[in-house]
Amino acid sequence: MSVAGQPPDAKPPAAGVDAAALPAGHKVFEYRIEKMLGGGGFGITYLARDINLELPVAIKEYFPGELTTRAADLSVQVRVPESEQQFLWGLERFLDEARALASFRHPNIARVLRYFRENGTAYIVMEYESGDPLKRWLAKQPALDQAGLLKVIYPLMDGLEAVHKLDFLHRDIKPDNIYIRADGSPVLLDFGAARRYTGGRDLTNIVSPGFAPFEQYHSKGNQGPWTDIYSLGAVMYWMTTGQKPLESAARVQDDSMPRAIDIGDTAVFGEALLRAIDWALSSNEARRPQNVAEFRAALVEAPTVQAAPAAASRMPTEPGAGPDSDVLAFAASARSFPGNSAQNIRKNVLGTVMFLDLVAYSKHSIDQQVVLKERFNELIIKALKGVPEASRIVIDTGDGAATCFLGDPEEALQSALLLRGLLLQKYGQMLSVRIGLHLGPIRMVFDVNQRVNVVGDGINVAQRIMDFAQPNQIVVSRAYYDVVSCLTDNAAGMFSAMGPHLDKHLRSHEIYAVLDPKSRPAAPIPARNSEFENTASFATLATLTPETTAEIEAELARSIGPLAKVLVQKALPRSVSVQGLRQLLAVSIPDPIARELFVKPKSNKTQPMPNSGVRSDWGALNPFSRPRSDHSQPVNSRSGPSSTISSPHFDHEQLVRLEKALSQFIGPLARMIVKREVARHTSMEALIKALAAEVDRPDDRSKFLAAAHKP
Known part of the structure; x- marks a missing residue:
């Protein structure tokens, strides 16, 4: 979930901006502030609610921190009289651009709903857009082919063309500012850097490294529709190659960035499409497509590629494939x-x-x-x-x-x-x-x-x-x-x-x-101990055989993966017995239940261990569930856990619900974290609070808490 005009991964505002923000609950015109979303040198963005319609909106407040301060009545005041003219000039530009942005009417552009003066400054009210950031949306897709790429890019190009027809540039197109709605349609967010490119005035040098062309690095740069096309091409380069483009400033004299045609998968995206991306990423603005129509034509003319169903989900296996x-x-x-x-x-x-x-x-x-x-x-x-x-x-x-x-x-x-x-x-x-x-x-x-x-x-x-x-x-x-x-x-x-x-x-x-x-101090030379000079040889005492070593390695690999082979090889010279090797290796197993079973197996023969990263059922890994008698029999994840939890503090169904809720935000690691916290807490409220701390984003944390407290 995100708000139009605010990047999903925006950095927290500076302390000074945070202190000057309007408090939650404060009313501005017909809107009630709910929280601050971010801030910069020229303004503060809030999540607010329309009091009449009871709908969420995003509100941007003109607040140039170097010129203004927040008065006791929460109005905006100029710090010194000498800055009055500069503040008013910026305020008029803020309103001029709000009027132009409000004229955008396109389904793939975040809309400005209204703007108004209040509190000694001005505000822009924008639509609230919900969905997934492009990065998160792509991570959920099993594969991306030519058709899937163009399904995202074509609507964005149409919206961008509508912006350019009003003589505006977006100037900050990047994955963070592209959202995919629940219906699959893309929307372009955050027009905070948008400016008119006509009239002969200088444009500020606002850049997102990797996605901004070189002309945006200085105010005298020749910016135009080709500027946004470079940024859109950079997004396509990232989507098709998996690599963030090199900063354009580093490409001017010595362009070492690999071309999309050289590292992109031509079998999936086609040569013509990859060459069009390279055209859009030309360092010289005169050599790029000069408008959206030219760039769209190059993509439309690209032959359709019918990728094999498994092609996009297959890694190369040939020798030397990389x-x-x-x-x-x-x-x-x-x-x-x-x-x-x-x-x-x-x-x-x-x-x-x-x-x-x-x-x-x-x-x-x-x-x-x-x-x-x-x-x-x-x-x-x-x-x-x-x-x-x-x-x-x-x-x-x-x-x-x-x-x-x-x-x-x-x-x-x-x-x-x-x-x-x-x-x-x-x-x-x-x-x-x-x-x-x-x-x-x-x-x-x-x-x-x-x-x-x-x-x-x-x-x-x-x-x-x-x-x-x-x-x-x-x-x-x-x-x-x-x-x-x-x-x-x-x-x-x-x-x-x-x-x-x-x-x-x-x-x-x-x-x-x-x-x-x-x-470091030199390691002391150990003194010889004559008491053990006549003891049996190391080889005589050793009980490890290649067969038992291989079994232990296989058992350890089930818990920690390929690192098991390396650790066993390094630990062997320090061990003479099976139990000694197990104790030495057990410290590498993060899961306490799996660690205990590894040190003390059920029988002398190595037994299969629970896999902390693969199983989809809670019961197979829960510290309170009974061990299964037959490890070879698969568990049907749809039928739920295979055993009943006998925890003295928590109900089994509650733990299953918590693990499921947490996994929506941090993935499969939720299972391990829930098990760990279960052993540390005796009250459900304390457990939920500890699990919520594992969710980084505040919005996601609130969603988890809501799901966790559902009856």
């Missing part, structure tokens, strides 16, 4: 993982996530950000050079990067240390980064172009761990520390305990700082 297929092959090599790649990619597995954040990145100018990101990317490539591409997935996070390591967890620490060393050596304090490491559950998913991406609690926690780091500091979670300390002899000398820290969701994390290698 790192994505290597990653799937790596995952499939773990015991208990089915060979089918589509099944593999939907598994929850254990991975090590390194989350990186450039310090003060957003405070730099756009040009400086481009330079910083180029230098940062160069160092990441060097730091990861020694890690096989088959066992890592790198994700651009905008102001940093996240890397998921599916192999040796120590590779993440070595890469982090190498990156920090390269930064300090080459840039000193000029370029600083915060680094967080966490080992936790992640899910590999396909994006719209069948490329591998990573989601899940593992990457979310890694980001929160990173938030606790200081510039050029590496911080790790307790989960990562526990595993690495079991695999490394000198782990105690590598880390310094920092104690528990609370994140913004009041979730506690026990963290450890990685010490500078140069400042």
Whole structure:
């Protein structure tokens, strides 16, 4: 659910803007303010309700923070008399543009309903649009082909053409500003950056990196309909290739961005369509389509592609097909993982996530950000050079990067240390980064172009761990520390305990700082103990055989995925017995029930373990349900859990309902989180509150609470 004019993932407003916002319940003309949605240098956006019609609306208030302040009666007043003329000039421009925007009448453009003066300023009332952001909508689609792409793009082009006919530019077309309604129709939101492009006046340099052409980077740029066409082409590039376009400022002199025709799937989208996207993304505005009609004609003339039903959901399996297929092959090599790649990619597995954040990145100018990101990317490539591409997935996070390591967890620490060393050596304090490491559950998913991406609690926690780091500091979670300390002899000398820290969701994390290698004390040489000089040899005491080792590895893989093979290989030299190996490996299993069953199996022979990331029924994984006698018999997810919960505190049906409600917002990790919180709480209200803290977006959190409290 979102509001017209407000990006779905808008950053929270600055503290100064927040303090100046109108309070909830305040009435402005015929509207009652419900909450603030966001704010910027020139205005504040609210969610409000039409008192007469009882309908939700979005209201934008003209409030240039540098010129104005909020008076005791909540009216807007100029700070100093000298700014009066500047304020009034901006107010008139605000109203002029509101009049023009109100004239837009198109089903795929968010409508302005009215505008009015009040409280010493002016307001624009816009339609409330509900649906899914383009990013979320695409993630729900099983595949995207040429027909599906054009079903979204053609209506947006029609709406954009209507805007251009009124001599306006949108100037901020990007995935965040495109919504898909419940009926499947797209709508273009957020005309906050829209401006007339006639009259010879300069246009402000408002940009969204990756989706804005170079002429938008400076006020003297030659902006016109071709400007919006570049941005629309950038959205299509992202949809067809799975990659965010390179910032246009970095393409002017040396264009290193791969063309859509080179990396897009021609069998799915067709060569002509991909070439049209490359045409729209020309750095030189004179070489792009000059209006929507030209661009539409190129798409209409593109031959229709009839993609094979399975083509869009199939990963390449030929040798050398690329790192994505290597990653799937790596995952499939773990015991208990089915060979089918589509099944593999939907598994929850254990991975090590390194989350990186450039310090003060957003405070730099756009040009400086481009330079910083180029230098940062160069160092990441060097730091990861020694890690096989088959066992890592790198994700651009905008102001940093996240890397998921599916192999040796120590590779993440070595890469982090190498990156920090390269930064300090080459840039000193000029370029600083915060680094967080966490080992936790992640899910590999396909994006719209069948490329591998990573989601899940593992990457979310890694980001929160990173938030606790200081510039050029590496911080790790307790989960990562526990595993690495079991695999490394000198782990105690590598880390310094920092104690528990609370994140913004009041979730506690026990963290450890990685010490500078140069400042670590030398490990003491252990004294010889003559008492054990004549004991039996290691080989004589060892009870592990290749068969038992393989069984333990297969059992561990059912709980944590392909990382099991690496951990078993690293733990074997430190173990002489089956039970010792189990205890050493158990620390890597995040689920406490699965961990206990792994350490103490029901019989001497290895038994199949519950899969915390695959099963769709609650009963198979609930800590209060009885173990099933036959693990090979499948559970029908439609018929519900296979056993009755005997929890002393919670009713089984209540837990099923909570798990189902939470899964709508955080996916399959809901099951693991509900089980964890059940063990920590004895009252239903406390349990619901703890689960709500796992939902990041306030609107989604409210929906979860409403669903959780339903009788």
